Amino acid sequence: MTDSFVVVGGDAAGMSAASKAKRDDPDLEVVVFEKGEWVSYGACGLPYYVKGEIQSLEALVSVTPEEFREERDIDLRTGQEVVEIDPDAGTVTAEPVDGGESIVQPYDHLLIATGAEAIAPPIDGTDREGVYTLGSMSDGKELREYVARARSQETFQQPDRGPACQHLEECAGPVAVVGGGYIGIEMAEALAANGFEVNLFQRGDRVLKGFSEATSEAVADHLREEDVLVHLGADVLELAGDDAVETVVTDDGRIDVEMVLLGTGVRPRTALATDAGVELGPTGAIATDAYRETNVPDVYAAGDCAEATHTVTGEPVYVPLALTANRHGRAVGQTVAGTPTEGGSVAGTAAIKAFDVEAARTGIVDHEEATAAGFDPVTKTIDANSRAGYYPAGGTVTITLTADRETGRVLGASLVSEYGEGAVHRSHAIVGALAEEATVFDLENYDLAYAPPFNTTWDPVLVAAKVLSGALR
C-alpha cells in the first residue's frame, strides 16, 4: 500500500517538503492543506511590492498551485484549514475556510508547517483602522492599496507636512513604523520612496538589535540621511484616534500620523501542534530532533513554527527565516521519502538592504549571549575599503567580528557597507567559518579571491580577522 505524507501549511517549509518528497519517491501520496489561497510565495518580497518595485503579487509566487498539482503531482488543497491532528488515529481533520463539510485525512508522515504570525505588541489601539502588519500576501495587498490611495489625495502634493518633507518634492503622511527590525526598516524605505514622511519608532536604543552596535549606528545614520525620523528608545504606548489611528503616543510624547505599520516581530503558530500533544521547546516554538521530528512519532515540524539548532551554541533557537524553512522542509521531504536528512543548524544569519546601505549578521555578536553560552567573547570592529583604494569606485565595509578568547573560535560577525559594496556576500566567508568551527587564526589565512575591482589585497573580512587575532595573541 502507498504511504501518505500530509503537510499542514503551503509556504516555504511545507511546499519544499512536499516537492522534495514527491520527487524522491513518486509513489508517495503527498497531500498539502493550505488555509489561504497563496502557496510558496516570497514574503520577503512584500516590502518591494508595497514600494512599487514589483508590480504584481503573482510575481512573488515561485511555483503556482496549478504547477504543484499538474507538474509535481502534489494533492494541494488550498482554502482548507487543518483544525485537528489525531496522532493516535494518524489523521488530520480539515475544514474548508468558506464553509462546507470537514474531511478526515489519514497520514503515515505528517509535517506541521504552520508558520508564524505577527506578535500583538502591548500597545493600545492596534485594532484601529489604518494600523497594518506585513506578514501575508493580503497584508501586502492592503498596504499597496493604502499607498495608492494616499498618493492620489490632494494633500499629497503639499510639501512642508513635516521636517522630513522639506527635502522632498512630494510628501504624504506622516506615517509611523513601529519596530526597527527587518520589516520595519524595509517598510520605512518602501514608504519613504513613495513620498511619505516616515517616523520609525524603536523601543530599544538601536535599530537591528541582532546586529552589532556599529552596524545599527551605520543603518540608523543612513535612515536619517534618507529623511526617516528615527525615534530610538521610544516606547509606543497607544495608537490613539477615533475610528482610525491619528496619533502615536509614546512615553516621550505624541506624534500625529495617518497610518501605522507594526513591525514588532512574529511568534510561532503552535496551537494546532500543542493540541495534539506536540511539545514546544524553550523558545516557545515546536521542539524537534535533528531530523525535525517532534516528540510525536512521524510528526515533523519545520519553518517558522519550529525551533532549530544554533550552529555556534548547539542549543535550540528560534530564527524564523526563509532559508531555514526551505532547507528544513526539504530535509523532511527527503527523510520521509526514505533518506534520513538532518537539514543542518542555523547561525542566525540575516541580511537587509536599507535604502543605499546593506548589512548582514551571523552567529553570536552580543557579548551577553556569548557569555551565557560559555564563551569569553572578544570583539573588534574595523573599517576597510571595499575595493582597492586606487580603484575608481568603492566605499567602506565596517565589520564587527567576535571570537572566543581561549580557543580563538569565530563566534559571529556583523557587516555593513554601501549597497553594492559587498557586506552581505562577504558574510558568506564567516558563515563558512562558523559552520566549520574555524578559529580566527584559520579565518585570517583564508585564501579569498582578490582583484582591485572587488576588494583590497586583504579582503575586509581578512582585515577584521587579522585585527581580532592580533588582540587574541
Place this chain on the structure above:
Amino acid sequence: MTDSFVVVGGDAAGMSAASKAKRDDPDLEVVVFEKGEWVSYGACGLPYYVKGEIQSLEALVSVTPEEFREERDIDLRTGQEVVEIDPDAGTVTAEPVDGGESIVQPYDHLLIATGAEAIAPPIDGTDREGVYTLGSMSDGKELREYVARARSQETFQQPDRGPACQHLEECAGPVAVVGGGYIGIEMAEALAANGFEVNLFQRGDRVLKGFSEATSEAVADHLREEDVLVHLGADVLELAGDDAVETVVTDDGRIDVEMVLLGTGVRPRTALATDAGVELGPTGAIATDAYRETNVPDVYAAGDCAEATHTVTGEPVYVPLALTANRHGRAVGQTVAGTPTEGGSVAGTAAIKAFDVEAARTGIVDHEEATAAGFDPVTKTIDANSRAGYYPAGGTVTITLTADRETGRVLGASLVSEYGEGAVHRSHAIVGALAEEATVFDLENYDLAYAPPFNTTWDPVLVAAKVLSGALR
C-alpha cells in the same frame, strides 16, 4: 646586541615582512634592498592605470618610501640591487644600480622576496619596438604613454580600421594581446576602452584556463560582445616587422598590428637564491617549509619567487598572487620577530573583472589535476538567479563546483556573473569550505545570508552544492 632582518625586494612580500617584523619587535634592525625606485605598489592596478581609470602611478603605492623610513623606522634602500647572498658569512652584497661602491650587509634573518618576471615566450621578435609586457611600474608608464601617443594620432579618428572598429566611434590599432590570462584580459579591456581594435591570441582552446570551461566560455563570449577579436587555438610564432612590430604571425595566418602586449605569464626570479645554495621545489620556485624558511637556515622566501602549499592537495604549488605574497611576507615578519607563524596554504583563488563580467576560481577545478591528486572528481555546473527572481535587478551566476565522489569533499569551484552580481564575493563561501576540508553536504547546509536584493533564498552557491550533492548520493 640587536638582531638584524634583511629583506631582498621591496614589494608586497618584502614590505609586509619588514613592516610586521618592525611593528612586533621595534628593537629589530630591519633593512630592505630594492633595486627599483618603487616599493609596495599595487601591480594589480596597472591595467586600470593604462586604461585611464587611475590617473597617477603614485596612486598605486600604498605606503611611500618616506613613510616606511620615517613612520615605520625601516632602513629602506631603493636603487640597491642585492647581487650575492653568503649564508656562511651571513651577509648580502648590494650594488647601487646607478654605479658606486657595493656594500656588504650582515643579517641574522634574511627574506628573499625577489618576485617574478615575465616569461619570454617561444616567439620570434619579442624584442621588437612596440612589444610590451606589464609587470612593473615602468611597464605601466610605457604602456600608458603608448596609448596617449596612439590616441593623439590623426588615424585614431578614422573608423573602419577593422571589423571591431565598425562599432566604435573612434578606433586605433589594431593591436594584439598575446595570452588570455588575467593580464591579457584586463589589458584587452584597457585597450578596447581606449578605442583600440584588440586581437586577443590564446594558444589553448579557451581563455582563463585555470577556470572552468563554463567560465571561460562566458568570458570569451563577453569579450566578443565587447568587440575584442578572440583568436582561440592560435599559436603565435613570430612578431614580424622591420624595427617595430608590424604583424603577428600565427600557425593560422598573419594579422597586422601596431602594438603587441605579451601576457604570457611569469616565472619566479630565483638566480640570486640558487647561487647561494637555496633549493628550488618541483614547480621551479623556491622551496620552503610551512614557515617559509628555505633549506638554508635563517633564509626565508616569500611572494612570487617562492612556492606555497596547496590547500586541497597539500602539495607544493606556484601561484604568484598578491594576497599570498602579503600573507606569507607578514608571517615571516611575525616569525623573525619571535612568534613562529605559518601564513597558511593557498587554494589558487583568483578573481578577474573583464569588461562587465566578473569571475573567480578556487581550489581544483580541472579533472586531470584532481585525479592526479588522488581524488575522483565529480563536477556540476549550474545557472542561478543572482537576486530574487522578482527583484527589479539582477542577472545570472554560473557556478561550476567539483567534489570528490567518495568523500564528498569540496575540491574547487569556478564562478562567473555580470559585474556586480556577486560571482567573486560568493567564492568566499567556497574558499572557507576548502580551508576547512568541508564536504558538499556541509556546504549545502551553510546558513548563508539571504534577502531579495542579494540572492535567492538558496544562494547560487547553495544551489550548486544541492545539485552536486544530489549527484553524489
